[in-house]
Amino acid sequence: MKRTIIIALSVVALxxxxxxxxxxxxxxxxxxxxxxxxxxxxxxxxxxxxxxxEFEPDDSVTAPVTLAARSNKxxxxxxxxxxxxxxxxxxxxxxxxxxxxxGGNIEYIDTLTASxxxxxxxxTGVEIGKVTYSLVQ
Numbered sequence: 001m002k003r004t005i006i007i008a009l010s011v012v013a014l015x016x017x018x019x020x021x022x023x024x025x026x027x028x029x030x031x032x033x034x035x036x037x038x039x040x041x042x043x044x045x046x047x048x049x050x051x052x053x054e055f056e057p058d059d060s061v062t063a064p065v066t067l068a069a070r071s072n073k074x075x076x077x078x079x080x081x082x083x084x085x086x087x088x089x090x091x092x093x094x095x096x097x098x099x100x101x102x103g104g105n106i107e108y109i110d111t112l113t114a115s116x117x118x119x120x121x122x123x124t125g126v127e128i129g130k131v132t133y134s135l136v137q
Contacts, residue, residue, distance in 0.1 A: 038104075039075065041135040042068040049114055049128070057118045060088075062111055065131075069106040073137040077101055077108060083129035086119040091131055101135070 043065065050061040069077065078097035083089035092111040101108070114128045 035072065037137070038070050038072045039135060039137055040068075040070040041077075041133060043131075043133050047112060049112070054122070057116055057120065060113055060115045062113045065110045065112055067108045067110060067133060069101060069108065069135050070104050071102055071106065071135065071137060072104075074100045074102050075135050075137045078134045078136070079110060080132040080134070081112070081129060082132070083114070084127060086117045087114065087128045088116075089114045089129040089131065093133075 047063050047065050049055070049063045055061050067077070069075070076097040076099045077093060078095075079091035079093035081089040081091050090113045092113075093108075098108060110131075110133075112131065116126065116128060120126055
């Protein structure tokens with residue numbers, strides 16, 4: 001009788017052990033990590049309008065500016081042109097900006113339009129102004 005009780009308890013323990021083992025295999029494991037905020041914007045230091053050719057006062061010239069960005073949250077791109085005295089400078093980035101930019105390989109092409117008046121001396125390297133680009137999450 002003792003032997004039968006020991007065998008029965010052993011079988012019961014074995015069955016519960018297998019059930020516990022099987023349920024452990026079927027459980028989901030949640031994996032978590034902290035993700036670093038990424039926000040980068042790259043713009044050229046200098047843009048030469050009209051491929052470096054001379055242009056006449058009061059004529060408008062344009063030039064494309066390729067901007068590269070990375071953002072892992074929706075971000076907004078803005079441009080703030082600041083022309084020098086006696087010059088005009090405009091950006092094609094719309095106001096209030098280009099919204100919902102997100103990804104690791106964002107490319108945006110801005111078109112700058114500029115002109116100078118008759119007060120500029122002829123020659124190369126005339127600085128028309130500056131454009132400040134911003135990318136905000």
